[in-house]
Amino acid sequence: MTQTIACLGAGRMGRGIALVFAYAGHPVALVDFKPREAADFDRLQAEARTEITETLTMMARFGMFEAALVPTIATRVTVVPEVGAPEALGAADVVFEGFPEVPELKREALARAEALMKPDAILASTTSTILVDDLSPALARPEQFLNAHWLNPAFLVPLVELSPGKATAPEVTAQLSALLEATGKVPVTCAAAPGYMIPRIQQVAMNEAARMVEEGVASAEDLEKAIRYGFSFRFSVLGLLEFIDWGGGDILYYASEYLSKALDNPRYEAPQVIRDNMDAGHIGLKTRQGFLNYEGMDVAAYREAKLRALAERLKAEDLMRPPVA
Template identity: 60%
Template sequence: MTARTNIACLGAGRMGRGIAVAFAYAGHAVTMIDVKARSAEDFARLEADALSEVRKTFASLARLGLLTDAQADTLIKRVSVVPANQDDAALSSAGLVFEGVPEVVELKREVLAAASKRVGRDTIIASTTSTILVDDLSGAIEHPGRFLNVHWLNPAYLIPLVEVSPGAATDPAVVDQVKALLEGIGKVPVVCAATPGFIVPRIQALAMNEAARMVEEGVASAEEIDKAIRYGFGFRYAVLGLLEFIDWGGGDILYYASRYLEGALGSDRYRAPEVISRNMQEGRIGLRTGAGFLDYSGLDVDAYRETRLKAMVDLLRHFGLARPPVLGGG
């Protein structure tokens, strides 16, 4: 793929529109392809709606200071919508094709199969599914070595993270190309196995359900729980990854806290996985032993801690919570 490869999106819905904004912002031409047979009148309405939303998104980014109104006018010209029966040029010129149709296996396989027959042999094809495993779709595609899942988090044009999930047949070189392309538009790709929930949806489903359960149990109000998440949970994990945080405090702390919560709340959903006790047995407790989930050997621990603490101070300033010290007697 070239640095400014053309992008095609199968589907002109929310995901296609978000991807179009992200790539157009970074200099790519993007064509959203309507995959549904429609009358000319119905297509005109879809086209107008899709382009209107993209235009509004660029206008919003301009108000937020990421671009000017004049630049927004330039960017919208990079985005187009074509009907299903006029997609030959878009598919034949695309370096990467994203599928973004509804989460129905049969529909996705049908759309992907048709597109794979009409793109170039070297064109990479990616599904954006949030629920269906890549290997459940790859059998519909000609040359499945160029197929993988690329899961965006909404809003796709803002959230940096993109989860890249290759299948059993995916060529490793294709993974590298996709990662490089995503990094080139300012995204942060992570590679994960083809497993239900990928990384973020799997973790956030647990957290969201637990927050809802606490409201149900009367632990705190929704407003108080959300305040705790913003200024405690989210605050820390904007700086430290979850596994890094385990190492920061020590895996043994998580082990004993998990045992207590499992007993006190009478639920095995708090039970620590075997890897926690195994790491303890092997002396991989975290920062204080030089290894945990991450390797800290040869690391200047004091400098590392200060770097992370500085990032937290920056967040305090962002939230308007950084205060000068109170000096003098009271």
């Protein structure tokens, strides 16, 4: 079912989200929610329309669709000045707020937007850092509000992290999740916790990579190769928890024990859940229970499918070599 979408803020995030929904056939209003002189808005509008068309043209070059469809998709996005916000927001079924990561700015923008929206419309912030319950007090209808964290570039990365607040109605989360799935996205729901899921994991990994360069463990160039052809290579096929199960939670536990002592730093210690799983005999594939449940699964076929996927990644990286006869 076609729904009307509005993106609050005509910056990079708003444009990326607009592309996703326009591509999926929905009309989108890209609302510039700031007062501007007419000439300044005209420049912003031209810039946004140019970027949208250029991005769609690039996607067509990637083979995602026929280039002839670029104008059709692009015309589904309308760039609206502040004066047009009441009409655009009043017609929207879902509004995504994309203001800078400043709580006061977001609260003000969200409250202004909500006052112009239909009572049953969904309002979602795209914040990557601010908890939903730190923003919802500014709203009269917090049950219609949640966070929807998109990963850049929004028009390519499938994942969207949904974080409902204490007051968010369960059916609102379900409705937004269904809408995102219909556009080809992969929504996941997480508790209102700092860093959500991906930013929290990324923060640790990025800081650790920077720290290793700082400590002289490896050059930036070699570290990047290690990440691309080792870390990222495997985790393009296996999830982090799946990988723990693949090798065994006991392996992670003992490796963590050694590393935390060798580096004299408790941040490398295994969390209590790893010890609890070991005590319960849930160490992964070997016991058919770990973080995930493998009961009733053809484990040999599962392993082969994952290894086949890694072989395909090898081909994609042009690293597969023929055997020596």
